[in-house]
Amino acid sequence: MRDDEFDRLVNDELDGVATPEQKAELARRLAEGEAARARYHEIQTVFGMLDRIESVDPPPSLRGNVLRAVESRARARSERGGWRGLILAGFGKRPGLGLGYAFAVGAVVGALALAVGSGLFDRAGLWGPEVRGTMLAPSGKLVDTIHLAVKGAQVTGEVWMTARSDLSVRLDVRSDGPFEAHITFDPDVYAPLSFRRVEPSGGWFDLRRGELQVTDRGSARLELRLRASSASRPPLGVWVGTSGGSAQGSLKPLPQNWSDLPSR
Amino acid sequence: MSDDEEQAAVERCLRGESRAFEAIVDSYQRVLFNVALRMVNDRDDAQDVVQSAFVKAYEKLHTYDRRRKLFSWIYRITVNECLDHLARRRRQGPMDEDQPGRGPDDALEEREVEIVIGAALLDLSVDYRGVIILRHFVHLSHREMSRVLEIPEKTVKSRLHTARKLLGELLAKRGVSRA
Numbered sequence: 001m002r003d004d005e006f007d008r009l010v011n012d013e014l015d016g017v018a019t020p021e022q023k024a025e026l027a028r029r030l031a032e033g034e035a036a037r038a039r040y041h042e043i044q045t046v047f048g049m050l051d052r053i054e055s056v057d058p059p060p061s062l063r064g065n066v067l068r069a070v071e072s073r074a075r076a077r078s079e080r081g082g083w084r085g086l087i088l089a090g091f092g093k094r095p096g097l098g099l100g101y102a103f104a105v106g107a108v109v110g111a112l113a114l115a116v117g118s119g120l121f122d123r124a125g126l127w128g129p130e131v132r133g134t135m136l137a138p139s140g141k142l143v144d145t146i147h148l149a150v151k152g153a154q155v156t157g158e159v160w161m162t163a164r165s166d167l168s169v170r171l172d173v174r175s176d177g178p179f180e181a182h183i184t185f186d187p188d189v190y191a192p193l194s195f196r197r198v199e200p201s202g203g204w205f206d207l208r209r210g211e212l213q214v215t216d217r218g219s220a221r222l223e224l225r226l227r228a229s230s231a232s233r234p235p236l237g238v239w240v241g242t243s244g245g246s247a248q249g250s251l252k253p254l255p256q257n258w259s260d261l262p263s264r
Numbered sequence: 265m266s267d268d269e270e271q272a273a274v275e276r277c278l279r280g281e282s283r284a285f286e287a288i289v290d291s292y293q294r295v296l297f298n299v300a301l302r303m304v305n306d307r308d309d310a311q312d313v314v315q316s317a318f319v320k321a322y323e324k325l326h327t328y329d330r331r332r333k334l335f336s337w338i339y340r341i342t343v344n345e346c347l348d349h350l351a352r353r354r355r356q357g358p359m360d361e362d363q364p365g366r367g368p369d370d371a372l373e374e375r376e377v378e379i380v381i382g383a384a385l386l387d388l389s390v391d392y393r394g395v396i397i398l399r400h401f402v403h404l405s406h407r408e409m410s411r412v413l414e415i416p417e418k419t420v421k422s423r424l425h426t427a428r429k430l431l432g433e434l435l436a437k438r439g440v441s442r443a
Contacts, residue, residue, distance in 0.1 A: 011425045015399075017406060046432045049440070050400040052377050058297035059311050066289050066318040073323060074282035204315040207352070 006036065010043045065204050069215045072180045076241050140168065144251045151244025152176040159236060159251040166193060167226040167253050169236055171214075177243060178217040183224050184237035185210055193225040228253075265291045270334050277325055285322055292335060293318075295402050296342050302397045303346035303390075304353075305382040313349050317342040336412045343394060384434040392427035399424055 009026050012018040018026065029036045140162040148155040153175035160168040167190070169183055187210035195207055197214070198221040205214045212224050226236075233254035240247055265273070265287055276284035296317060300310035321328075321338050328337050385393050398404045398412065406424075410417040 007429060008421075008425055011428060012421070015406070015421075015424070017421075042432060043428065046428050046435065049377055049381055049435070050396065050428075050431075053381055053401060055294070055298050055401060055403075056301055056307075058293050058314070059307070062293055062297065062311055062314060063289055065315050066293070067283075067286060069315065069319045070285050070322045071282050073319065074280065204312050206312075206316040206319065208348075 003039070006039065007043065010040050014044060014047045065215065068178050068217075069180065069204070072178070072215065072241055072243075075243070076180075076246055143167075143253050146238060146249040146251055148238065148240055148247040148249055150240055150242055150247040152242040153179050153240060153244075155181065155238070155240045155247075157238045157249070157251055159253050161253070162225075165228070167228065167233075167236075169224045169226065169251065171222045171238065171240075172219075173216070173222070173240065174219050175217065175242060178215070180241045181214045181216075181222065182237070182239040183212045183222075184239070185226060186234045189228055189230055189232060189234055190226040190236075191229060193227050194223075195225070196223045197221070198223075267333075271330060274325060274328065274330070274334065277322065282322070285318075288321075288334070288338075289318055292338055295335075296338065298401050299339065299342055299397050300346055302382070302385055302401055303343065303393060304349055305386055309349060309353070313345045314342065317345045320345070332414070333411050336414060339412055343390065347390060380435065380438055380440055381431075384431055384438065387434050388427060388430055391423060392430060395420065395423045396427050396431065 006029060009018070009022055009029070012022055013026050030040060140160045143159045143161050145159075146157045148157065153173060155174075156172045158170045158172075160170065162168055169185075171181055171183065173179055173181055192207055192212070195205065195212060197205065197216075204216075205212065207213075207224075212222075214220070214222055233252075235250040235252050238249050238251060269287070270291070273284045273287045277288075293314065296314045297310055300313040300317075301307060304310055304313060317338065321341050324341075328334070385396065388396070394413070395409065398409050399406075404412065406417050406420050409420045413420065415423075
């Protein structure tokens with residue numbers, strides 16, 4: 001019998017799946033010589049070490065975190081579906097009403113674009129008060145800021161450019177309860193370098209291709225560092241959701257007057 | 265949870281009852297946490313991986329093929345999450361390993377065994393690591409492993425045999441020759 005076949009015999013025996021014939025064969029081999037007994041002992045040692053490792057209880061927070069994240073997604077899905085359903089229903093039943101909606105939305109977007117383009121108000125004014133200095137040790141240049149408000153939470157988002165031209169995307173979330181925050185980016189342009197959380201409350205994060213998802217509760221500061229592989233800097237999406245609803249916006253990492261931005 | 269109960273929970277989730285996912289989490293969180301812990305060898309990372317796997321499973325539940333065993337599907341998602349996580353960890357460079365330990369009162373020898381095995385497992389390929397984990401830490405039978413991994417029982421046995429052989433060699437390299 002080859003060594004490999006003997007090893008299989010021993011594995012089956014120690015695994016509890018050896019047939020009576022295999023057991024008899026093994027007993028015969030073990031009685032035959034010291035080498036077989038030594039090899040049996042070696043394999044038995046591996047089994048013994050593996051079987052000494054006990055199953056571990058999952059952290060108590062695991063279940064709650066998963067269920068909160070799942071409920072948050074279900075809520076977000078139902079909200080998105082609800083709005084989309086409402087609009088589609090309106091379009092389907094009354095085409096004239098749909099055209100009216102389209103015209104109204106176009107007019108509002110056009111007016112806002114005109115106002116921003118003409119300098120009537122800046123982005124900080126558009127999105128709310130600009131908040132500075134709330135993030136992790138600032139360095140580089142502040143490029144863009146947004147402020148999102150949703151029932152039960154306020155989020156300040158900032159994008160900074162470091163001395164090495166990497167982007168530091170920072171979210172300062174102040175929430176009364178559980179929240180979920182997403183940062184989305186073009187994965188063909190941006191590569192994540194690192195992710196940091198300050199003051200997390202046991203939540204979790206998932207950094208996947210083109211998206212960072214964070215679930216937490218209370219207040220938390222998040223920093224995602226990205227490196228751009230090309231000169232183009234597509235906008236970064238920010239989404240926040242709580243049990244009270246959700247809000248989204250974008251951060252633009254490439255302003256026209258880059259050289260005029262103040263250094264910190 | 266029986267197969268029927270499991271399918272009923274899946275059906276309810278797909279109808280929008282997110283709370284039905286609780287039963288699935290309760291059934292598999294311990295097993296998946298242990299799988300992830302032995303795959304990535306770090307408690308905090310294992311928690312992140314399992315959370316992410318569950319959420320992905322919920323999001324992709326509509327793609328789950330009901331002819332397959334639910335655990336097979338979630339197990340595969342978890343293993344993929346572990347691989348993604350390990351790849352990210354490699355890119356980020358070496359980190360302080362938080363060894364999967366027990367309480368401070370446990371014998372040092374037990375912890376040493378766990379640390380040595382944990383490190384050696386990381387040197388096995390994912391297929392071999394997977395069978396060791398399912399057999400020795402999750403305590404599945406060969407038949408159950410065959411269903412979960414969707415490979416013949418004969419392949420399970422053969423893979424286990426090779427995995428233990430390689431593990432034995434890795435342990436010997438680390439100077440472990442006696443239990």
